[in-house]
Amino acid sequence: MHxxxxxxxxxxxxxxEPTKNQPxxxxxxxxxxxxxxYLMVTQIIIVAIYSVVLIKAGGRAVDTQxxxxxxxxxxxxxxxxxxxxxxxxxxxxxxxxxxxxxxxxKISEATTLFEVKQPISYVSRVVRNLAIxxxxxxxxxxxxxxxxxxxxxxxxxxxxxxxxxxxxxxLAQVVESLNELPERTRRAFELYRSGNHTQRExxxxxxxxxxxxxxxxxxxxxxxxxxxxxxxxxxx
Amino acid sequence: MDNxxxxxxxxxxxxxxLMREHEETLSDVDREALHAxxxxxxxxxxxxxxxxxxxxxxxxxxxxxxxx
Numbered sequence: 001m002h003x004x005x006x007x008x009x010x011x012x013x014x015x016x017e018p019t020k021n022q023p024x025x026x027x028x029x030x031x032x033x034x035x036x037x038y039l040m041v042t043q044i045i046i047v048a049i050y051s052v053v054l055i056k057a058g059g060r061a062v063d064t065q066x067x068x069x070x071x072x073x074x075x076x077x078x079x080x081x082x083x084x085x086x087x088x089x090x091x092x093x094x095x096x097x098x099x100x101x102x103x104x105x106k107i108s109e110a111t112t113l114f115e116v117k118q119p120i121s122y123v124s125r126v127v128r129n130l131a132i133x134x135x136x137x138x139x140x141x142x143x144x145x146x147x148x149x150x151x152x153x154x155x156x157x158x159x160x161x162x163x164x165x166x167x168x169x170x171l172a173q174v175v176e177s178l179n180e181l182p183e184r185t186r187r188a189f190e191l192y193r194s195g196n197h198t199q200r201e202x203x204x205x206x207x208x209x210x211x212x213x214x215x216x217x218x219x220x221x222x223x224x225x226x227x228x229x230x231x232x233x234x235x236x
Numbered sequence: 237m238d239n240x241x242x243x244x245x246x247x248x249x250x251x252x253x254l255m256r257e258h259e260e261t262l263s264d265v266d267r268e269a270l271h272a273x274x275x276x277x278x279x280x281x282x283x284x285x286x287x288x289x290x291x292x293x294x295x296x297x298x299x300x301x302x303x304x
Binding site: 107114139170174190193217218221224 | 247255257259267271286288290291292293294295296297298299300301302303304
């Protein structure tokens, strides 16, 4: 008897009310007592999920805000130094400001995907990268202009505006593709691209030949390229 | 996999240029060679454009040191 009470407390009330022991009543009673439990449990679960979501969203919002402020602070306070980094690559100060502005926009977009703990070195590196890109592109475009003037039908694939937001979806896919690579290939590519090392330096660090490093870098980029080509492109 | 080996050769050449530029400052002669290569066909220009877009994106990924 004692065991029965413990196993099924709701049954206890049925035993103490023998006059109401008809099947229909028992069923109703069972449902009503369980419905209460059921409702209470669901309520608790909903409240718990809701709180977790709220706490997470709140935490994230605070993080994002802190990061935005930190980023803005770097771009305001370190602007002269960042312009210097760009100007050094570009060979003049004319476009340096523009490159820094471009870096700000791209980094704001990109860092919604990553956490950066060393923002100053990251920002400086991105500014330098973008200055190199700018340098190449302006030389490339002026060469195409010269061609066009010669009557050649060389239209540039895209006359992208100088300051352009990145394709965040593409960036996320690139990150994913790099993570799919064998560890050593991924590491070699990271040292080369983000670590700003030469192939020879990467080879020394990893204890492999420069030729292998060259292949690993190509593999990494080709893998990303193929994955980007495979994605469904939004209609333009 | 690139099913067209011609396309793959173009892609590899585009990577050659980006990797060279990453490691050294291209001379005027090098730049002229790059422009001459780009002027050959719209395929060269398209593939190079794709390569440099990808290159730019990879440059936005923080390194291990920058993440920790």
